[in-house]
Each structure stands twice: as C-alpha cells, then as structure tokens.
Amino acid sequence: MADWILENPENVSEADIVVGIPSYNEADAIAFPTQQASLGLQEYFKGYRTVVVNCDNASTDNTKDAFFSAPCEVPRIYVSTPPGVKGKGNNFRNLFRLVTELGAQAVVVVDADLKSITPRWIRALGEPLLDDFGFVAPLYLRHKYDGTITNNIAYPLTRCLYGRRVRQPIGGDFGFSGELARFYLEHETWNDDVAQFGIDIWMTTLAMYFRKPITQAFLGRPKIHRPKDPAASLGPMFRQVVGTIFHLMEPFAPFWREVRRSRPTAIFGFGLGETEQPPPVNVNVDALYQKFREGADRYDAAWKEALAPATYAKLAEVQELEPTHFEFPIPLWAHVLYDMAVAHRDRVLPRKELLDSLAPLYFGRTLSFVRSTEGMALRQAEEYVEDQCLVFEDAKPYLVERWGA
C-alpha cells in the first residue's frame, strides 16, 4: 500500500461517521464545504463520534492550511498522497484505508469546490447508511448542459448494463458504509484509471454489481461548483470515466448479460428544504461541431477499425450532414458505445487511442443533445434523457450478441 502523509492533531483513533473532502489545489474553496460538513454533523448526528477528513494530493496552494483554518467544531484529519502522486481515486483509497482504521460506520464524501452544499446534504447522504443502505448516490437538479458525460454516457450505460437507475453515478458526492469502504479497499478491479477520475463510476458500479442496498439522496439544492463547458478540453477525465466503464464490463459480463430493462432506485430526502433551479451553463455549439469534424479527419481509420460495418456506414452518413442539419441519432450513439466496448475488450486498437477516438463522437452526440433540448425546460430535458435510456435498453440485445458468450 502506498505511503501517506497523515496529520491528526486531535489524535482521533475511532469514529462513527466520517465526512471526506477530496482535493487538489482547492485552497480557495475548501473552507466552505468543511464548515458545512461540521454543521451537518453537529446538527444531525448528535451522539456520534464524527470527524472531517481532507484527503488531498499534496496540494501546493496551501489547501491543508485552508482546511485547518476553516470554521469547524468537530475534529479534523488531513491525509495526503506523497508529493507527485495525483488522482482523485488515490485520495479515496487513502480515505477507505483511514475510515477502516477508524472503524467508521458511515462515510460521506463531498467535493471540495462545492458552493451549494448545506448541512442537510450531510444528513441526506449519511442518514440512510445508519439504516440498511450501503451506498448513497446524490440526486440533485443540474442544468441540462451540466453533466453531459453523465447524461450521454455514464447514466444510460450503467442503467442498461446493471439494471439500476442511478441518475448521478459520477456525481462526486456520495455516502457509503464503512463495510463497503473495506470492500473497496480490497477489490481487485482497481487500476490506474480508477486511481484518477474513474473512481466515482467504479464505486457506483461495484455497489450496483454486488447488489449493495442503494438509495439516492435528494439534495434539494442544485450542485453548484466550477461549471464546465462541454466543448472545453475534456482532458484525461473522459478516458478515465469511459475506460473504467469498459474495464468493468469484462469481469461483470456474466451479470449484465442477464439484466433486462431497469428498475428505479429508492430516494431518500423528500421535504428536506426547498427545491432550487440550477444556474445556466453556456455551451459553445460551434466548438462542439468543430471538434467532431476534426475528430472525423483524424480518427476515421480508427472508427472503421473499431466499429461494426453497419455502425460505421451510418456514421459516414452523419459526417456528410450539413452543419445546419447535423444530428447524431440516439440509436447510432448506443451502437457506437456498444461497438467501442467490444473493441476495448478485444484491444482492436491501443486503448488510449480507442478512447481518444471516441471523444469526438461524444462531442457530436453532445451537439445533437444540445440542439434537441435547447428549447426545453429542465423537466422536458430530463424526460429526453430518460427516453434516451430506453433506446439504450432497446438496443441492448445488439450488445449482448456482439459481446458473445
């Protein structure tokens, strides 16, 4: 196990409930979620031994000092990877290890850049763990263009593969039992992508695959953090999230092949405060189209290699559409992802190249999503996302057939 840097000024050796805040260079933001975590633990978990943990990547911007300086009435622990070791997943791994040593019953994790967190979030994400639930995913309103990887890949794929509707499988804010933390710590599917941004989808997928009791915590307020334009650089996050989904499809194939359709997941937290509308997210549609076109120039040979001939032929049609008539149909998108999953398993191309070649197609699909939903209210856009999931479910026999026995 990798070394860690631990600062435990109050010598906490046992805890019932832990709130973890993973970070990397979040000195300007971490004080607020730290304070809200403290307030939530004090207000809703009286009588429990509680602690707030900052799990960091040896930030160089004094994140640690900002964490320890934040208003906080419960004990704090700082744990970090050694300098040079990055990755959100590595932070979580340190958290799994720490909460195991502390013997915690429940663990809540919230993002360090959250601006909309309230003490009630801590309650909603933590309280179900004191009953029978093992994993709590967040459920909040997001702008229709916030979370496009969730809407177009992570949600429809995990839903149709594992049969559970968890609307925010990579939401960043979670609750899980201490028992599940120990399970995560030892699971053999951990890899380099999981150690980075693949961690969220890995935790959610394992909870679904191993039939841990899952609920969704309705958080009332929208998630407000640093918004991202989907046309902006995806960086390695896209590869790590999608790569983790594809990676887990291999060992879990005997399970997901048998899954038909999907079932709703329980919701906790109705009535915990007023529901607020999320702030707008601006999308540069010209940039989305440009990235799709550039991808077509660069990756056409890779697409021909990775996709089934019928899928590739349909994609060629899409490439010929005029910009004003551009559309990336949902059934084609489902087949593209299914074909790519098979190609990933078979190593038709180097995996990094394969996932890089998928990114422009994702931009094309996102552009189509934006155009289809631009006149829609949030509720209508949600219905559109749900309908998209049904198309993925309808197309699943194609995946099962292509995957083979």
Next chain:
Amino acid sequence: MARILIVDDEEHIRTLYTLELEDEGHEVCALETGRNIVEHVESFRPDVVILDIKMVDVSGLDVLQEIRNRFYDLPVILCSAYGSYKGDIKSVAADYYVVKSSDLTELKRKIQQALEARIPQD
C-alpha cells in the same frame, strides 16, 4: 400472463383497462382509491401496479411511496391524464410514467417492459 392491480378513481378508466387487459389474458383487480394499498397488495399479490396520480382522496405519488417502502421490487406504472407530474421528483420512484389515452398501446408496452425487467440475484 400477469396479475395487474389498477388504482384509479375514474370508473370508466377502470372499466376500460380491465376489459382490455383481461382480453390480453391478464388477471385484473381494480380499486377506486389508493387507501389501504398495502393490504390490497398483500391480498392480491400483483405482478405490476397501474397507479393514477390525481385522485379525489389521495395522491398517487404518496401511494407510490407507500408501495416502495413496503414492496421495493414491485413494478409500478404511473398513469395520469397530466404529463406535468413527470417532473415531480417523487415520480422517479416509479418504473414508468404513461400519459392516459384511450389507445392503450403505450400502457401495454410499458406493462410488458415492467414484466420483463430482470436483475440477477445472488
């Protein structure tokens, strides 16, 4: 064929659904209220529930919560004259949401999908 429990306060809807679904070979029980839903589910043991939302004496969304609290894996299809409740977060707990129509094609399709839903268990 399946055992289907219908909960709707409009008599002509209950009659229409009952006749059409019985024609398809299903066994149907129709209730005009969602009150005491737990007892009715325990006695009829349905494979799927078709639940109206806006009823005179009780909200279908509250009835849905009662069903979920007690019978977590029982498929429930919300069936309403209003599409607007689809935006209510409580409706997420249903398997499907269908807007009422005299053409039951969509409802029958959702019943079929709800019945074929399967997640392997240990």
